[in-house]
Structure formats: structure tokens, C-alpha cells
């Protein structure tokens with residue numbers, strides 16, 4: 001998995017990288033280059049067919065990538081008809097729409113108003129608007145109640161985003177991801193599950209630390225390695241459940 005610096009301090013209130021300095025520096029350099037090529041990365045907006053759904057994704061919303069299927073297929077395999085589902089950071093609405101093929105009660109939220117509008121239109125386009133409610137929310141700020149399944153593909157990097165598109169990929173000091181893990185249990189039923197997508201182009205040890213700190217049991221259910229700019233990046237879909245250790 002990711003390179004971990006054994007001397008790294010466990011972050012308390014703030015965030016301190018838990019990957020080695022060398023790994024953190026490599027991610028930072030990659031972050032700078034991604035922004036310099038940002039226009040190409042954002043693209044003009046496009047219509048894509050993905051796992052049998054048609055999605056229109058505007059330029060300021062996260063596109064479908066070569067590894068999106070690792071989470072999308074896991075959602076299709078995991079979701080049950082009786083599940084109340086939350087898709088945190090829905091982007092184009094993709095995972096909410098996939099979840100709605102089985103579940104009738106899906107809430108999709110995003111901080112990006114462009115994503116909220118795109119997800120609504122994509123839910124209509126795929127005939128599931130009556131099963132998917134889309135809301136603007138900063139993490140759980142406008143989310144109420146408990147869910148049987150929460151899906152989250154968080155921004156991987158921890159630097160300040162320089163525009164709305166970049167906010168899909170970078171979350172300053174992991175403020176949103178940290179808040180997500182601290183509040184997740186309050187929004188899960190006792191037997192609730194979470195599907196989380198993350199990769200080694202982010203601080204994976206920090207995510208594992210947050211999950212562990214909150215007492216989640218974590219298993220890897222999908223994995224793929226890709227060569228990126230001469231660097232191998234591993235992507236994982238994790239399935240998290242609450243750890244019921246006898247007390």
C-alpha cells in the first residue's frame with residue numbers, strides 16, 4: 001500500500017501528512033503540474049456512456065476517469081433494494097444514479113452548485129429523478145437522518161483548491177474528509193456500510209487513520225494500479241463497516 005512515515009505524528013485537530021516527505025513532495029509537484037494543465041484536465045464538458053448510463057458532465061464537474069469503475073461496480077454489487085443511500089460529493093451524480101437502479105431512496109449531495117445541477121439533470125436523463133434527491137451540502141451540513149449505505153469518492157489531495165473544478169480533487173488540509181469521518185457514524189444505521197474510493201496519489205495512511213480512529217473495519221474490495229507520469233498510483237475501493245468488538 002502507501003509508503004508510511006513511522007515517525008509521523010497522528011494529527012489531532014490539524015492535518016500533518018502521514019506519507020513520507022518524499023511522497024508528499026511528489027504529490028505536491030503533481031498537484032502543481034495538474035493545475036498548469038488544468039484547462040486540458042477540465043475539458044469542454046462531455047456526454048459519456050458509463051456502465052449503461054448516459055451522463056452529461058460540464059467542465060467544472062469531476063469527469064468519469066479510467067478508474068471510476070472500481071467504485072461504480074462496487075456500488076452496483078453492494079446496494080440493496082431496501083437501502084437508504086447517501087452519495088457524498090456526488091459530482092455528476094454517477095454513483096447516486098447507479099445506486100438508484102436498486103434503491104428507491106437516494107440522497108446525493110455536493111458543495112459545488114454546478115455538480116448539484118448536473119446530478120439533477122443526469123438523474124432525470126436516466127429516469128431515476130423520483131428516486132434521487134440532490135441537495136447542496138458542505139459534507140453533512142444539509143444531510144439529515146441515517147443511511148444504510150454511504151458512498152464517498154473524496155478529493156485525494158490536501159492543498160488549497162484554486163477553482164471550483166480543482167475542489168473536486170483537492171480538499172485543503174483534508175477538512176472535508178476529516179469532518180466526514182468524524183460525523184459518519186451519526187449518519188449510519190448500526191449495520192450501515194460505506195464504500196470509499198481513494199488512491200496513493202493522496203495521503204492514504206491519513207484516510208486509514210481516520211477510519212481506524214472512528215472504529216471502522218476496512219476491507220479492500222477493488223484495486224487497480226496505473227502508471228502516471230512515471231509513477232505507479234494504486235487506487236482502492238474500501239468497504240467500511242462498524243466494528244462491533246465485544247466490550
Ligand SMILES: C[S@@+](CC[C@H](N)C(=O)[O-])C[C@H]1O[C@@H](n2cnc3c(N)ncnc32)[C@H](O)[C@@H]1O
Pocket residue numbers: 062063064068088089090091092093094095109110111112115137138139153154155156167168169171176
Ligand atoms: C473526486 S470528486 C467525485 C465525484 C463523483 N462522486 C464521482 O465519483 O465521479 C469529489 C466530489 O466531492 C465534492 N466535494 C468536495 N468537497 C466537498 C464538501 N465539503 N462537501 C460536499 N462535497 C464536496 C466535489 O465537488 C466533487 O464533486
